[in-house]
Amino acid sequence: GENVEQHPSTLSVQEGDSAVIKCTYSDSASNYFPWYKQELGKRPQLIIDIRSNVGEKKDQRIAVTLNKTAKHFSLHITETQPEDSAVYFCAASKRSNDYKLSFGAGTTVTVRA
Amino acid sequence: SQTIHQWPATLVQPVGSPLSLECTVEGTSNPNLYWYRQAAGRGLQLLFYSVGIGQISSEVPQNLSASRPQDRQFILSSKKLLLSDSGFYLCAWSVGGSETQYFGPGTRLLVL
Numbered sequence: 001g002e003n004v005e006q007h008p009s010t011l012s013v014q015e016g017d018s019a020v021i022k023c024t025y026s027d028s029a030s031n032y033f034p035w036y037k038q039e040l041g042k043r044p045q046l047i048i049d050i051r052s053n054v055g056e057k058k059d060q061r062i063a064v065t066l067n068k069t070a071k072h073f074s075l076h077i078t079e080t081q082p083e084d085s086a087v088y089f090c091a092a093s094k095r096s097n098d099y100k101l102s103f104g105a106g107t108t109v110t111v112r113a
Numbered sequence: 114s115q116t117i118h119q120w121p122a123t124l125v126q127p128v129g130s131p132l133s134l135e136c137t138v139e140g141t142s143n144p145n146l147y148w149y150r151q152a153a154g155r156g157l158q159l160l161f162y163s164v165g166i167g168q169i170s171s172e173v174p175q176n177l178s179a180s181r182p183q184d185r186q187f188i189l190s191s192k193k194l195l196l197s198d199s200g201f202y203l204c205a206w207s208v209g210g211s212e213t214q215y216f217g218p219g220t221r222l223l224v225l
Contacts, residue, residue: 032212034212034213034214036216043203043216043217043218043219044157044203044216045216046213046214046215049213089156089157093212095212097164098145098162098164098170099145099207099211099212099214100147100159100162100172101159101212101214103156103157104156105155105156106155106156
């Protein structure tokens with residue numbers, strides 16, 4: 001099955017700096033890559049996703065890049081703010097009738113004021 | 114718009130007791146449904162998924178079971194809870210034919 005690895009496991013950044021989280025996947029058939037943000041005690045919330053026919057997608061301060069050849073994708077957060085502090089999960093899936101997601105282990109991001 | 118409900122929100126149960134967690138989705142039909150467990154400070158482990166009424170697939174062998182008695186209802190059960198069953202149980206749904214999953218508010222289970 002699909003194996004998704006996520007790095008780093010923890011990330012501390014100064015407010016206003018950028019944060020980058022990287023994920024690799026093993027199954028070349030995977031074609032959908034979402035990112036979720038989970039605040040303490042809350043449910044994971046989808047913040048951005050990308051499909052394999054696109055190399056980059058941006059939504060305000062958040063961007064995701066995908067390199068299909070290398071089988072890795074990254075989340076970029078610019079101008080970080082304290083409210084960006086959370087655990088971020090990447091995931092991957094391929095087209096099938098179940099659309100199961102394989103999740104990375106998560107990255108705890110702390111934005112220092 | 115679609116909404117997903119889970120209850121109870123929190124639950125404290127003794128070891129060996131039964132369990133029933135419920136998840137319901139509103140505003141959509143024939144969704145794919147998923148049960149995940151998240152241990153404290155850990156990632157998301159897929160337990161079960163369902164692509165239709167009565168269709169259940171298990172990802173991890175354990176003392177839990179799942180059922181889907183109605184199109185938009187997904188139930189997670191156990192006959193005898195173990196200490197290791199403690200965690201945050203999340204139900205998720207996706208529209209049939211779409212990869213995007215949305216999570217419910219979760220049930221926090223503590224087994225003592």
